[in-house]
Each structure stands twice: as structure tokens, then as C-alpha cells.
Amino acid sequence: MPQPVLSQPVLSLRALSKSFPGVKALQDVQLDLYAGEVTALIGENGAGKSTIVKVLTGIYQPDAGEIFLDGTAVKFPSSEAAAAAGVSAIHQETVLFDELTVAENIWLGHAPKTKWGLIDVAAQRGQAAALLDSIGAKIDPDILLRELGIAQRHLVAIARALSIDARVVIMDEPTAALSHKEIQELYELVETLKSKGKAILFISHKFDEIFRIADRYTVFRDGQFVGAGLMREASEAQLVQMMVGRAVDQIFPARARNIGDVVLTVAGYSHPTEFADIRFSLHKGEILGFYGLVGAGRSEVMQALFGITKPSAGAVNLEGQVRVIRTTSDAIAAGIVYVPEDRGRQGAIKGLPIFQNASLPSLTKTSRAGFLRLAQEFALTREYTQALDLRAASLDQDIGLLSGGNQQKVVIAKWLATKPRVIILDEPTKGIDIGSKAMVHEFMAKLAAEGLAVIMVSSEIPEVLGMSDRVIVMREGRIAAELTGDAMTPEALVRAAAGLGEAA
Amino acid sequence: MKAALTSRDALLTYAIIAMTAVIAYRFPAFITPSSLANTFNDTAPLMILVIGQMIVILTKCIDLSVAATLALTGMVAALMDGAGVPLALVIPAAIALGAMLGMVNGLLVWRVGIPSIVVTLGTMTIYRGVIFLMTDGKWVNAHEMSDAFKALPRLHVLGLPVMSWVAIAVIAIFAVIMTRTVLGRSFYAVGGNPHAAVYAGIDVGRTQFAAFSISGALAGLVGYLWVSRYAVAYVDVAGGFELDVVAACVIGGISIAGGIGGVRGAILGCIFLGIIKNALPVIGVSPFWQMAISGTAIVLAVAVNALQNRPKGRLILKTTETGARA
Incomplete structure (x- = not known):
């Protein structure tokens, strides 16, 4: 040299x-x-x-x-x-x-x-x-x-x-x-x-x-x-x-950590090329953070859990029942929903009205013998969009005419309307401003407080540490560390994600 | 979007009315009820096929094999009739065969993942080739068909031929399916944003398969109606008709990009084309001008769509949203 x-x-x-x-x-x-x-x-x-x-x-x-x-x-x-x-x-x-x-x-x-x-x-x-x-x-x-x-x-x-x-x-x-x-x-x-x-x-x-x-x-x-x-x-x-760096200068909502029984257990979950030996459990009322570098396989695990890709091995146990999830509709029926990272591309269907967007994953519940019941769709949409303070002239309006923030609210309402037990949020605050971030964080805290089990995939250390009850760090498709309590430090996350081991 | 759609359908309606007025000025007999009913009846096969094509296009696909499917099922229907099979069996058989031919397209798109334009370009030739193999290129002529076989589409019920009633029934049934059933909603979701549809638990490929099956079944129905009405079946029946079908969809505001359009627009598109085909010859417009006029209509329709769907710019200014919240 x-x-x-x-x-x-x-x-x-x-x-x-x-x-x-x-x-x-x-x-x-x-x-x-x-x-x-x-x-x-x-x-x-x-x-x-x-x-x-x-x-x-x-x-x-x-x-x-x-x-x-x-x-x-x-x-x-x-x-x-x-x-x-x-x-x-x-x-x-x-x-x-x-x-x-x-x-x-x-x-x-x-x-x-x-x-x-x-x-x-x-x-x-x-x-x-x-x-x-x-x-x-x-x-x-x-x-x-x-x-x-x-x-x-x-x-x-x-x-x-x-x-x-x-x-x-x-x-x-x-x-x-x-x-x-x-x-x-x-x-x-x-x-x-x-x-x-x-x-x-x-x-x-x-x-x-x-x-x-x-x-x-x-x-x-x-x-x-x-x-x-x-x-x-x-x-x-x-x-x-x-x-x-040092202090985390972002304020996260205080939450009563009211963690209940195990909802979801994943064991030996593997994919031929994307991840291997994924094992974790998730409790009612818990926010479980998934940290890792971009490309560490976090989203890939979540997409498999949601039935988008097929794992090669492993078991998913939801509330004591072994579940085989082959398609996204299986996952939705089992009570798992996934709010993808790219909400523009994977979330809203422009050209369809708000209520049709919001009711789409719940159509099996709002329809009878294959026939839609529009009144029920409107009621469902109204219930969940009101809770999120959606600003729209009418629920019959094209979702494409809403502002980005309001579109996101419809997308989130759409998932909550399926009454899930597990909600996976992939990079929930990526690319949004500080004010909206705080709203999303408060909202996540509220979901957990209501007894939902939340998985949050995030690449932002302050967010992971500020919101999660427990953190799983992934590296190159495997779980590198699981951290709780005082072990959840920025240094520990970075070390695990970079594959540096324990030595300080 | 609903307002935009209605205004789009309204535009097309004005165009149809204006065109009819011009024709009526030159040839008043065109707007007599019986003449209009005739035009409608002549356009009925197009309407039935357009409903199927519309569903396929809504799911981001295209079915170029509709006319070939029609010709093949029509030929099979004629041969069955010749073999003495009763009409009550021939018609369901034609619909079932059409559906099966549509399923072949659908399976190739869904399971093999070939782009629909390639699949149906192939099957369109194959289906016509099958007719040739079955008949050695021979025609089935009027005298080889039973009277019942030929009579049904022309039979008048409540002042309209059965052909027209079939089209009306298909329009009514699919108006309900498209707006009031889960299946109809899935067609829009799949075409509007396939990624989002997957996340919402909709199987995109299977929905496209369903669209092709419907398109095939309707083509099978038209296969019987066409062959019996014109009382002849041969390899080139309805040759090139798939282009009229796609053209009517485009004029009717069905977005080739998928997800946008409806039964009302599609039928208006058919009426527009139907008037051009039926009325312009009557007032002495040459066939070449007819082609030029329908071609212009297609380009205009696409231009109107493109202008309406032009992105209005990214939402970067936050004033509206924060203003509403405050």
C-alpha cells in the first residue's frame, strides 16, 4: 500500500x-x-x-x-x-x-x-x-x-x-x-x-x-x-x-407496554436464495422492530409471511394454529396484513374511488355470494377513514385526486378494515416529513395499545430504538441478533448489522 | 374520475347524435324506428364481443383471437346442426367451446406468462387453421343448415329480433357483473394496479384467466348467432373483425393500459362504429372514407383519453393538505 x-x-x-x-x-x-x-x-x-x-x-x-x-x-x-x-x-x-x-x-x-x-x-x-x-x-x-x-x-x-x-x-x-x-x-x-x-x-x-x-x-x-x-x-x-452519534433527538410517543400472549411464531423459515433459519415470536400489543442494512432480507421475509413469495421450509404458527400461507388472500384470511414500503406502487389503485380501494381486501366480508353490497363497503370505509381523519370530498371520489398523505390514510384504512391480528409495516416513515412521521409513530403506538401485534421493518436506528419493544437484526438473510431492553443500543444494532460480533 | 368518465361518455353521445343528425338531414329514413332497430341489430354481434374484449382489456391484456374463436365455434355449431344435434344442445356447446378456447388463451397468459398479444396472435391463426383442418376449406351453406338453426336469430319477439335481445341481455348481465360483483371489481383492481391487487389478496393471473374465459364464451355465443344469421360458415368468417372489436373498445374509452372503462362507454363505442358502417354507405360515402372516418375516430378517442389521463404534476406543494388539517 x-x-x-x-x-x-x-x-x-x-x-x-x-x-x-x-x-x-x-x-x-x-x-x-x-x-x-x-x-x-x-x-x-x-x-x-x-x-x-x-x-x-x-x-x-x-x-x-x-x-x-x-x-x-x-x-x-x-x-x-x-x-x-x-x-x-x-x-x-x-x-x-x-x-x-x-x-x-x-x-x-x-x-x-x-x-x-x-x-x-x-x-x-x-x-x-x-x-x-x-x-x-x-x-x-x-x-x-x-x-x-x-x-x-x-x-x-x-x-x-x-x-x-x-x-x-x-x-x-x-x-x-x-x-x-x-x-x-x-x-x-x-x-x-x-x-x-x-x-x-x-x-x-x-x-x-x-x-x-x-x-x-x-x-x-x-x-x-x-x-x-x-x-x-x-x-x-x-x-x-x-x-x-450520541443522543436520539427525536421524540417518540410514550406507550404503556402492555404485552400479551404470543400471537405469531415463525420457526426455521427459509427461502432458497433470500433468507434462512428465521425464527421469532410476536406478542399481542408488541412492536417488534426488524433492523438491518438495505438488502439484508427483511422485506423478503415479510413478503413470504404475506404469501407473495414462497418459502422453502419452516412453519408459521398463528394463535396456536399452524398456518400454510400460499397466497396473499390466505394471509389476509389468517389475519396477517402487510403495508408495503412502496405505497404508491403497491398500495393505491388510481382510477378507482376511495371506497373501492378501501374495501378491496375485505370484499369477502362485504359481499354475499359474489355480489357486492355497496352500503357495507361505504360503512366499512367510513368507519376506518374517519378514525384516520381522512380529508376527502366524498368516498366516491377517485383516490388519485387525493394528496399523497391522504392516499396513505386510505391505504392504511384498507388494511385495518380487514381486522388483522398481525400488521407488518415496511419502512412506515420512509420519505415522509417529520410531522407526518410523528403521526405515523403515534398511530403505531395506538395500534399496539389496542392489542394488535406490530412488526416494523425500518432502517432508521432512532425509529427502531424509539418505537420497538424488541429488535431483530438481520444480516445477509439471517437473524444476526435479537435485542431487548438495555441491550438495544445504536452500537449493538450497527455491530450486528455489519457483522462485527460482540467485542467492543 | 366519475365526473371525467361521464363527460367522456357524454362527448361520445354528442358525437353520435351529431353524426345521426347529419345523416338524417341527407337521408331522413335513417332515423325511422325500424331503420334504427336494424342498425342496432346489425351491431349486436359487435356489442357482445366488445363486452368480452372490454373485460380482457381492463385486466391489461388483449384478445386478438375473438374473431377466430367466433369462426371456429360457428363452424362447429354448423357441423353439429348438420349432424342432427338439436339446437338446444348446439348453443350451449358453442358457448362452452368458445369458453374453452378462451381458457387456452388465459392459461397461456396466466401459467406460462406469455404476453397476451403474442398468445392471441398465435391462437387467432391456430383457431382458423383448425377450421381448415376440420373442413378442408369447404363451406357449410344455407341449404345444409336446418331451418330452426337459421331461424332463431331472426325470430321477432316484442318487435325486435332475438339477435338484438341476446345483445341486450348480455349488456344487462355484464353491467351488473362489472359494477355489482366481486369478480367485476377484481377486473378493475387488476388492471388499475396489479401490484396493489396482489397485496389486496387478488390473484392477477387467475383474474386474467377469467377475463379470457368470458371473452371466449361470448365469442362462442356470437359464433352461433353469426353463422346462423348469415347462413354460411367457412374459414374466413368475420375475418379481421377483431380489429373492429378493439376499435370499438378504444373509441368507447376503455383504456388500453387497463383498469379504466365501463359497459356504457363500450356500447357507445359500438353504436358509433355501427352507425359509420351502416349509415355512411346509405348516404353514399365511399368505403374508403368510412375507413378514414373510423380511423380518425380511434385516434381522436385515444387523444381524448391521453389528455384526460395526463398526470397533473407531482404533489409536492403541501398547502392543500396542511390547510385542511389546520
């Missing part, structure tokens, strides 16, 4: 801010990237890592702050501008084209031309082969991209970065979907890029790999810069401490 040189950074961000309606994604952050060095960007989900990648690649425009390239202030008004300045990103799901060849993918947009202005196919292929060779990738430039696995796609993306003579390479969780062997090869590639003098921004949740390949670190928390330094002077404990 070459000694970090204390020189001028290739790329610097200063006092950068970016807001979205209701969310301050980045506040006054700074970041420095040096030639021939790997800088790890560390932070929890929602710390602002993806936003900074989008600012650096010209997809988002910062509200304030400056970007310096070799000490000169620059702007990246478009992704083309960022690419022209030599910034190239390799994403988690790299944006390449399945139906084009490897060489075409590498040279798309800046292909070598013949004197007639046509693409010089031979030169394109030859130069692509040379680039692939220089990074030690054994890939035929003529095959279609769709024939390649994820690791090889990364190589193509890196070759593309080299083809535009990138000086800054951003790698956003590049190892997320790679096997152990492929990860080792990627590390070697990172070393190659370093030796070519590229400045690398490496975003990862995995501490082992950060310590393995990074020279420097920068930590963000809740969209703010927390600290930066040299990896060789850092310790795990110190980084974890910086990531999770």
Missing part, C-alpha cells in the same frame, strides 16, 4: 447542502478525494451517501456549496459534464445495456470514429480489449453484456471509466452482490486503479473491507459531516461511534 501523500486533493466538496421537500439530505458536508488513494465513505442508511454520489455525477444539483477539481471551482450541471470532468461512478446495479456488446458498452457515447463519421468498429473492439486487458479482465469484447455476471459487469464498468480517462472513480457498494472470490478480485482491481493514480471513493457498509482497502475515511450522519481521517489511525469502535 503506497503511503498516502499529503498533497492537494483531486476533488473536494465544501459546505455542500442539498434538500428535498421535507428532508435535508445533505447539510454543509465536506469530502476530499486524493489521487492514488481510496477514501471510504461511511454512514448509516439515510446518511446522505447516495445523494453525494448523485451530486458528484451531475444527477443532482447542490443547493449550496462548491465542488473543486484540482483546486478550481467547477459545476456539474449534467451527468455528461461530470463524465467530461473525469468523474465516473460504478453503481450497485451498474447502468449498462444488456443488449449491447461489451465493447459497445465501454465506448457508448464516445466511440472512436472513422473519417466518415461512423463508429470505427475495429478500433472500438481493439481499444476495448486493451482496456479490459489493462485491468486483468478476461472478457471477450464481442459478447453481449447480458451474458455476464455482476462481477464481470463491474469490470466492464471500470473499463468504461478508464475509457473516458476518469480521474475519480466512485464505487457504490460494489461488493454487495459478489461472491468471496469475486470480492478478492475486485480488491486487486482497486489496487490497480490506485497504482494508475485514480482517486477512488469507496462506499461500503462492511467494516472488514473498509479496513482492507481504504486509505482514508469520511463519516456522514443524517446528512452531516461527522469526521474524516486516515484509516491506519482509526479503530472500529471509533468509526461505529461516529456513525451512530
